[in-house]
Amino acid sequence: MVFSSNCASSACRVQVFITIMFLHLINNDPKFPKSIRVKYEVIDPGNHVYVIVKASPEAPELEGDEFTYVEEPTELAAIIQGPNDWEGIIINGLLASLSGFMPVIPRDLPVAYFIWGWEVYPSVFSVSSTLLGPQTRREFQSFSGQLRMFLSSLIGPRARLRIKSRKVAKRVDVVSFPIREEAEQFISNGIFSRSVQYHCANVGGGTDFDDPLSRLRVTGQNILVGNSAAPTSNHLDTFAWLDGQKLNLSQRQVIVPLSYGGCSAYIERVVSEGYKCFGDSFVPLLEFMPRAKYVDIILSASCVVMNHYRQQGAGNIFLSLTHGSSVYLHENSTLSKGLKRMGFKIGDINSKATLDEFCIEDLNHNRALARVHFSKKHTYENTEKLLLLLRTLGNRPVDGS
Template sequence: MIDEKFFDYFIVQSEEVMEGKSVYWVAQSKTSNKLIYINSSIVKTVEWSKNTVINLSMEANQYSTIILHSFFFPYLNLFLRKLRKDIKVMWMFWGGDGYCFTTNEKQWYQPLTWEYKRGILNRNAGIIRTVSRKIDNFYSRFVRSHLTRRLIRKIDTCITWVRYDYEMIRHINPAMKWLHYSYFTTEQMGLYNVDLQKLDLNRIWLGNSATDTNNHFDALDYLKRIDWQGEIVVPLSYGSKAYAEDVIKYGVYNFGERFISLTTFMTLDQYHECMNSCGIIWMNHNRQQAAGNVVAALYMEKVVIMNPDNNLCKTLKEWNIFFAKQEDLKNATQVKSDALNRNRDIIISHFSRKESLADLHKIFCR
C-alpha cells in the first residue's frame, strides 16, 4: 500500500479478523519520509524504487497471498513478474488506477471541463509546442493504458464494492474473480458522531477535490444558467493547486461571495461538519470517485446528485438508494424526505463493521 487515507481502516479490520497473520508494507521513495495519512504502528515502510523492487519481490515470495492496495506504484509490473507463480495476487480497485485502462479519457469529462483540459495543453505555447504537447499527452495515455492492462492480466482477484467497476474491466482478464469489500464502515468513519441537521437547500457541496474529473466548470455553468442564488461550498484542498486556482477564479467571477472554496486541510470530523452544513451534495463525476464522500452524505440524509452513468451511482441504485436529479436543483424542496431516511438505513446496513469484517474473512480464507 501507499501512504493514503482509509488504509488504517483496513489494518484495524485485518488484525481483528486474523491477528498477527499479515505484514503491511507502505511503499515510500525513501524510508526516512514521514507518513502523513497512515497512523498504524505495525506497518513496515519499504523503499520502493527501481533499485529495490526486485529484492522486495524476492522477500514477498515467502507469502502465499499479496494484496495490492491500488496500482499507484512505479515498477509494479517488474515486482509482479518476479513473484512465484503460485502466489495469489489480489487487487483493491482504488479508483483512478483502474480507470487508466483506456486511452479514451474524454469519456470521464463533460464538455466545458474537457475544453478546459484541452486548453491547458495550449496555454503559453505556439503551434509547434502545442502539437508536441498533445503528442506527448497521447503517448503518456497510451503507455498508462498498456501498463494498466498488463497489471490487470496478472491479477487473480479484483476486490471492490463497486460492482460496475469490476464489470468495466473484467474483459481484460476474464479469469479474474471478484470479491466484495469496502474500507469504509460507518463506525470507523466517525459518522455516528454526526448529528442530523435540518436540510439547508440553499447550500450546495460541490465535488470532493481539486481534480478535473469533478467536472466543476460544467456544474458551475449549470448553476449559473438556472440562476442559483444559494451558496456553493467547494472542497479544493486535495489535488492540483493550479486547477484549484482556476476553479476559484471561475466560481468567484460568476457567484462572488456565494462561492466558498475550502483550500486548507481539515480533519475528518471537521470535513464532515462542513459537509453536514450543506443540504445538497452534488458529485458531478462521470467516473467512480469520492466514494467516501457519497457514503457520508447519504448517511447524513442529504439530497445527493450524481451522474446516472457513474459506476458508483449504478451500484448504489441497485441497493435502492435514491438520488435526486440535476434538474431538481431548480426546485429542490420537492425532494421527499422519507427517501432520504431510507438512504441512511441502507448505508448503515451495507457499511457496518460486521459486514466489512465478514467480507474480509472471505478474502483471507479464499
C-alpha cells in the same frame, strides 16, 4: 496462521514452525494504510505483513514499525523469501507502479486487488478529455493538447502506462470494490481477465455506527460541490448547471473543496468562476481539514453534487448518504448506476435535471440502506469472506489442520 511439522532422524527430532501469512502491497498514499491494517488485525490478527511501495525515495513514511517500505524489487523479494510462507497477496491502489515487482511475486499465489480508482482509469480512458465536461474541456484542453494526449495514448507515456497496468491486472484473481459496476467496467474493458472473480469489499473499515459522529444527520441547507481540485470534478460545468437554475442562495452556501488534486491555474479559475456565479455564497475550501471538521461540512450540506464521469469521491458520497444528504451524480458514472441498482435514491446531473431536494422518506430510506451496505460490521464480514476465498484459491486448509 501457524503450522508445525516434525523432522525426525537418528540423531535428533526437531519441530519446525511455519507461519502462513497474507502479504499486503499498499500504495504510498497516507490516507489508507493504517485503517487497512486495523481492519485485518481485528479480523485475522497476527497473520499479515504490510508492505508500502514507495513512489519515490523522498516519499514520506508513517511513524512506527507496522509497515515495511520498499523501493526496489530486490527488497520485496527479500521479504517474500524470508521465514514466512504465504496464503495470498492483497494489493491496494497499485497497478502500473507494481509492474517491475511482478517477477519476484510467486505465480502460484492468489492475488486480490482493491480498486482505488485513479490508478486504473488511465488504462480505460486513453484520452483524459473523455472524463471532462464540455466547458471544462474547452477551457483546459486545447486541440493541440488533446492531440498530444491522443498520441501519448497510442505511442507515448500513456500507452506504456497502460501496458504496465494490464501486466499487473492480468495476475489478479479477485477484484474488490463496494460497487459491482466499477469492477465490471474494468473487466469488460479487458483490464482484468474475464475469469477474475468480483468480491464486494471496501478499502477501509466502513462506517462505525456506534460512533456518535456517524449517527448525526444533515441540519443545514448548503450545497457541497465536488471532492477535490481535480479537473475531473468538472466544477465549471457544475457551476453552469446550478447557476442556470436561479437558486435562492440568500440562506445557503455553495461549498467547494479544493485543498488537493489540482494545479494552481485550475484552482484559480474555479474560484473566479465560483464567485462570479454565486457571489458571497461561494465558499472555496483551500486547506486540508481533519475528519471531524469535514463531517461538520457534510452536515451543513443538504445537497451534495459530484459531477464526475468516473468513480471519484466514493467515500464522500457514502458519507453523505449516511448523514441524509440529497446526492446528485453524473448519470453515466458507475457509482450512480450501482447505487441506484442497490436501491438508493440518487439525483441526476444533466441538462434536464434540477436540484430538487429529496423528501424525508427518501433520505431516511438512503440512510437505512447505508447502514446495511457501508457499515463497519458489513465491511468486516466481507473482508473475512475475502480471506476465506483467497485461502480456498490457494488450496490452504482454513482451520490449519
